[in-house]
Amino acid sequence: MRGQSGAFSPVRLGIYGFLLISAAFFLLPLYVMVVTSLKSMPEIREGNLLALPGAPSAAAWIKAWSTACTGLTCNGIQVGFWNSVTILVPSVAVSISVGAVTGYALSLWRPRGAALLFGILMSVAFVPYQVFLFPLVRMFSYVGLNSTLLGIIVIHTIFGLPTMTLIFRNYFASVPIELFKAARVDGAGFWRIFGSIMLPMAVPIIVVAMILQTTGIWNDFIFGLVFAGRENFPMTVQLNNIVNSTQGEREYNVDMAATMLTALVPLAVYFISGRWFVRGIAAGAVKG
């Protein structure tokens, strides 16, 4: 890079300016949340939204985590956190395991017009799931799964399956068919080929699937509200209860802290696995 496109050419300055403004645009709300959560209520009442806290304190965070009231009980958002973890771990594990197997099975089935068929399947995966809510509630109460931990796990697995299946199918379909033939000549059957050859090759796509499912399930609100039951409300539902059920003065600092605590898991997932995510997507793309 030299001459016109040097470090401080007008074009460059324009680009940097644009990037800075965009960054500020997205960072500003976060900044406000962080400073507000570190302020005391009297300081917040002064109304200087952008001012730095005079005496930063973690009190609001501690309150949000352990003593904030969600309706009648006052055990903080930690209850929701652990509920979310209890829902998340089995849901992610089951939906990915089942999706990997069904995706593998479908990848071996190559009918004519496969692209069209799977395109339609994929579009079905995007049907807004609100339309399923009422029938599902009726079905679940009929079999006694409504408002249970198992119920919400089953729901997340069912709704995760189409996407998981298609992700894995597309990945496995890009594996050369000769590899499969070689394994058959070697005497390996359906499960052996899956376990010893396909699954080890699928590590990048498993990471992608974990990221998608973890953020999706953690951010879910409506399924948790409808199917989990009061005992198992996930963190998002608890957060809503904290923010909306305050009596008397609204504690902005506690609300901000609780919100950030809730967002922490998906944020951490993206920061830690961003590199893997890109790699997994790229691996799928290159092979296809």
Added chain:
Amino acid sequence: MAGVRVSALSKSYGALSVLRDIDLEVAEGEFTVLLGPSGCGKSTLLNAIAGLDDINDGTIMIGGEDVTAREPSKRGIAMVFQSYALYPTMTVRGNLSFGLKVKGRPRAEIEKRVAWAAELLQITPQLDRKPGQMSGGQRQRVAIGRALVQDARLFLFDEPLSNLDAKLRTEMRVEIKKLHKELGLTIVYVTHDQIEAMTLATRIAVMQGGRIEQYAAPDELYERPETLFVAGFVGAPAMNFLPGIWRAGAVEVDGIRIPAGALDLRAPVADGTSVVLGVRPEHIGLAEDGAPGEAIATTMQFMEPMGADTLGWFAMGGHRLSVRLAPQRARAVAGATTLALDLRLASLFDATTERRL
């Protein structure tokens, strides 16, 4: 080791018939090459023998047993694929031992066999590497090694060398030939490279459009091609074809009479039959140098130097003849030239049935 007998095998994809009524016999210890242009069904036939593709009709026997309905792993075969098909997440050792592990062989035996195959193919130093870290030639050795460790009765190769560069291909060709000899393997080998076929095979099956056109030893195939297709497909530079009419013991090509008394014919040919005379470039010489055969007048067009020889192109009527010449001699040839066609080794085909006469 065991022989193969394929009888009346047919296979189609929907309405598309890919193999038609194939009969093929491979004796124990034989090296059979399936040779043919792209899309003629070579891979399909090999996959059928392996049991990887279902067939519509016919039977497949290996070692005297009918294996038509058996799983690939129960047929006693080993296979080497064009794309190598190595398991990418396993080391070379893992690749070699996978089949034996699946079959539940004892650990000591697996180790011994893997060590033996690795030594034989000179890949011992790479045993703990992954396929992704190896060159094409090394991967090909691993793929062959993976086939060798199985104590298979029959080895199937599907264009194993087509992804290698020319030099490596020649080297690996020699090694495969050596393995066949030293280990006494029975091999069915697919290729569309006729040099590979000629050098490796004990017998070559030339295929076209889902049929076997001729199944014979390389010399036989080269010297006495059964059909026009085989004659044109086998041999580089290709055979010269002169279409004409058979009249009183001679072939008339564009009004030029070529007396054909020297031809080795199976049965007398009726006068007026449309025929094609096939002469290889090395069976044509310069009359002035005393080359044997029927003299015909031609005009030199151009020369193609190929290293060891030069291919000379000569016009004869509306046809063009290629002649294999010594390079030094070729440089002195120009203009009107009398060529001598040695018909003792030429072939004559019926122009309508395209079969040898």
